[in-house]
Amino acid sequence: MKYRMSLITVSAVLLLGGCGTAGSGATLKNGAVEESGWKTLKKVSGREVIAELKQTVKESPKRDKAAAAQTESYEYKEGLYGEPNPELAEDMAVQAIEGPIAIEAMEKVYGGHESFENEGILFFENQMSGAEQSGIWIGVKEPDERVQKLLDELQPKVDAGEILAEPIYIFRSPHTQKELHEQQDEVGLALKGMRSERGSYGLSVNTITGVVEISHDFLKPAQQKELEGMFPDNKFHFEQDGRIVAEPGESSIIMPEETFTDTPVTEGGFILSAGEGKIFVAGGTEGAVYYEFPEADKLQIGQRVKVEASGGIMLSLPGQGKAKFVEVLPDYKPAGATLSESQAVAKAIEMTDGKTTFGFLVIQEITFDEKETKWILKIMQDDKEATLEVADQ
Known part of the structure; x- marks a missing residue:
């Protein structure tokens, strides 16, 4: 496995960021300090990590056993998700171990998945798909005290050796899932007005990047620019799907x-x-x-x-x-x-x-x-x- 496990025990179990003055905050559980905001601790894959768990134990036998079970699975051995290798093993372990536990904690703190969609986004990244690291990412647009509650839910799992700290990333997201859905609906209405009788399109907003992705067989360059002008705050990626439909009067x-x-x-x-x-x-x-x-x-x-x-x-x-x-x-x-x-x-x-x-x-x-x-x-x-x-x- 490629997880890096810290062998140094630090007094502050959680490192949290705040924008208040030093010493002005009140100490919370796990050694965290509550301040008026959340500072960026570091950047990973270009994202601002605002809070992180700490690897407080040298060994995680319970987690190791669960990870080993993934490499014995039919899906792994038969290469259903790709050629068996350490990167795939790590991807599968994170999705099977840290993923469910982190999602359960998120839903408990934020009142369910639908409620969390109003606050931020959640996604996995896999090395087999080109990511730098395997991980579950929990993005919050306007972080508040619930981020601390989320960490307080997860840290005991790390302390007990059930999960690793590193694969769980909590970051500042520029958008929420609800906002992405609303963007998709608005762009969809505009596309319907442009669509020719025979044309078709696929539309999605990338959860990770926020880019509006459109596959189509009818949009001309001028129409693509028109769409971009209608939504100047969004980035677009257009992909032509096969040949452009015939113009009116032309044979197909x-x-x-x-x-x-x-x-x-x-x-x-x-x-x-x-x-x-x-x-x-x-x-x-x-x-x-x-x-x-x-x-x-x-x-x-x-x-x-x-x-x-x-x-x-x-x-x-x-x-x-x-x-x-x-x-x-x-x-x-x-x-x-x-x-x-x-x-x-x-x-x-x-x-x-x-x-x-x-x-x-x-x-x-x-x-x-x-x-x-x-x-x-x-x-x-x-x-x-x-x-x-x-x-x-």
């Missing part, structure tokens, strides 16, 4: 440079139905999804396509979502064939007419048999692989 169908190809195409899925503002795509390398798509009438059953979705896909069977772009792939038509691949697929759909396990045709692969002049479709039928043959005529 991407056609191939060549309509036909004599080389088999392996990407994409097949359009099983199209019309009335919806397409159903399944098979190949695409999942089975119904997409809302205004230009559905311009597409044809049997075409092999790749779909770029706008937003998330509803987890149902079939799935449901919105298509931002539909890329039509070249239609495979080998030399000597009468039908193209899309025409053969359209015939296969007509032949099955929903008489399949899932109520729709699941095409895994399609090949052309030149000798027999027929198309052979590898499909899923009754939860097993089967073949379907379509005459090339």
Whole structure:
């Protein structure tokens, strides 16, 4: 483990900061001094630590045993959170040991998690995610006597060897969780007014940095500057998610440079139905999804396509979502064939007419048999692989 444990016993169990004059405060429990405010004791990762616990014991056998149990866990050994190493072991130990105890103490002092959201923020940092140290951070925007009460709750746990002092950081936060939620709601309203019909966005405010993070597929540079101007006190991070949606009047169908190809195409899925503002795509390398798509009438059953979705896909069977772009792939038509691949697929759909396990045709692969002049479709039928043959005529 990488925890640094102090071997020096000091008379003041807690080091607290105050902005009053020296000697003007009253001594509290654990040797802390109450003054009119809270000074910065030190900076860790750029944050102002205003109070800290003291490691009063050289050994913490109870904590060591709990930490060792983390390295014996299935999650650690199987690398579910990353490659097993000392940094991961430390991250997991802090989250399993100091984390719950610190959260319980915080909720007791501040009257629950929701009440604390009005006062500050709480988060973990992990070395496996790039942090300098593993830790649970409790940030208070306007620290008062409750910070002392929080320390008084936690210090006995350190003294008893149940937790370590170092991974628990109490700092001055520039914002509260409630303020971040309010910022997110305000920016969300502004985004809705800018969103195009087909556009989508993801919005969050980073708890640690306070940066407004927006993923989108419709915001132009001028709109991004407009948002920044509307919220001058906030920092923004914009990330474009895929291609920008088509402008009004522009098509969202991407056609191939060549309509036909004599080389088999392996990407994409097949359009099983199209019309009335919806397409159903399944098979190949695409999942089975119904997409809302205004230009559905311009597409044809049997075409092999790749779909770029706008937003998330509803987890149902079939799935449901919105298509931002539909890329039509070249239609495979080998030399000597009468039908193209899309025409053969359209015939296969007509032949099955929903008489399949899932109520729709699941095409895994399609090949052309030149000798027999027929198309052979590898499909899923009754939860097993089967073949379907379509005459090339």
